[in-house]
Amino acid sequence: MIYFLPIATIKVIRTDLRIQRRRRNGREHAIDISVDVDSTGRARAVRVAGELDSYTAPELARTLREQLDSSPSMVIVDLVGLDFLDPASLSVLVKASKQARSRNISFSLVLISERFLKILEQTGLRGAFPIYSSASEAFTAEEP
Template sequence: MARGKHVAEGARSGGDSSAAPPDHGDGRPAIDVSEISRTERRTIRSSDKKLTIEFEQVSAHMAVLKLAGTLDVYTHRLLREACEKACSDGYWLLVLDLDDLDFLDSTGLGTLVSALKRVRAHRGALSLSLTKDRILKIFRITGLIRVFPTFPSVTEAKDYLFAGNFGR
């Protein structure tokens, strides 16, 4: 598996945003593990360095967005733009790795819900990798723990999406 790393703020050439991912015939996307050909990484930072998002391509339709820092009213646009870009490039299966997130406010939560709606509109799914108790507590208190599939590792979150056993 080839790996590349670079810092990018601009557009990346990618998939056709109008094409839906292949499915099992019942609306669940079918991801063929053989289509995993390479991993591309790019890092996006907010101008004040409060939020960093690292993009990692996993397969033709799956990507991991690793968030580090603060997701709040001042930085939520960066995540919104990263999710919009991922979906427009054909990544309808997203794992958001929140393990390095230090702070999350209601605006950040709203941005996560919007990201979930965006991928579902493309018949995709979103899962979270999350182990920090203070961030998990926010999801429990708001009831969003029942909305977002949450896993203790990125590998488990990816496996969930690869299996295609998610409901809408």
């Protein structure tokens, strides 16, 4: 997926693909998560695709921690590519949001799946993050 952000230079910082195996119903299957980080000036767009659950959440937590440590002005977490979202893994996003707020860094989500928005509602987190339908919308709205 390519983002069209108002800043001329977009630089891909890192792309990770992590594949693990776990048993479900007595059979092994592959789990994967892809975490890509794009940088434009002092903004970071973290794109997540695949399955976000207790097995893959530590990868996202590590990436978000690294991005917050680089002192950007904003972090946009794009969850449009998610196939599965475990409500328990939301703690990674909550923790990163709190860390961002304590450092005066804008933190928002890009999420369009009604199924995942419903999970945020059911867990009481719908209002915890600014939520946008695209990264460019988030970038424009959160720009200082």
